[in-house]
């Protein structure tokens with residue numbers, strides 16, 4: 175299964191699309207019952223589809239879940255949790271043998287419904303076209319993920335080779351998740367350590383040399399700032415965002431800047447200072463190059 179980030183990238187699903195979908199939330203919430211009526215009347219009129227809903231309790235539960243799915247299309251929160259929810263829909267459908275065709279037709283009904291709502295409620299033709307493209311993208315992404323997870327679930331059930339491959343992948347995924355946990359705990363520990371360093375520097379500022387104290391405290395504050403940036407990057411990565419290696423290079427850069435500031439104050443040998451300045455130049459150049467590449471991608 176492709177990652178959610180890759181899928182969004184392939185559909186060119188941008189922050190602008192997210193904003194447009196959120197802007198439709200109130201309008202679509204108002205019409206959610208009509209959308210569900212359109213979907214459910216088709217399901218109940220189609221003999222094979224209706225056969226899944228003979229039990230009233232089950233029908234109520236699943237129809238309710240579909241309404242939540244519809245509302246979530248305009249929630250603006252399209253993170254890994256959202257992705258996993260879609261995967262589960264495909265898996266559940268596969269387990270009870272809901273033909274993928276029914277899902278395709280259901281999304282077609284919702285798509286037609288949304289087009290009608292936009293046509294009647296949005297006057298500006300350009301704005302309407304932009305909104306429609308965003309709706310098309312999110313519906314296609316939904317269908318793509320649900321169908322792919324359906325096919326994967328089918329393969330998992332029937333192919334022994336796929337089962338072995340899948341067991342390996344899920345083991346690696348679990349391992350990588352636990353490593354992420356170790357990483358986040360280490361980052362918390364290190365950030366607390368930097369807070370300690372900052373407090374220590376501030377104490378020195380009060381008790382010792384003022385000039386030295388201010389520079390050291392400034393240096394550790396700089397490191398604390400990048401540590402926070404580092405944690406934010408890791409959190410964004412865990413939520414399915416892009417990984418920014420530049421933040422790690424940033425940590426190295428500010429650490430050496432701090433060292434240089436302290437070395438200058440301590441009147442270290444000139445060679446040491448030259449060595450530190452050369453290191454800042456090299457890391458600074460690498461930082462700039464990586465940042466440029468990240469901005470392009």
Ligand code: HEM
Nearest residue numbers: 217223226236239240243263266267270272276277280281
């Ligand atoms: C836009 C279309 C659809 C969406 C968003 C959707 C969503 C869902 C969700 C979220 C669940 C899980 C409910 C839960 O237990 O929490 C579910 C289960 C189910 N859906 Fe759909 N569904 C759609 C279309 C259909 C259609 C057309 C059929 C039948 C023809 C169908 C049949 C079922 C059945 C039988 C289950 C229960 C599976 C089980 O017992 O594990 N769904 N669906």
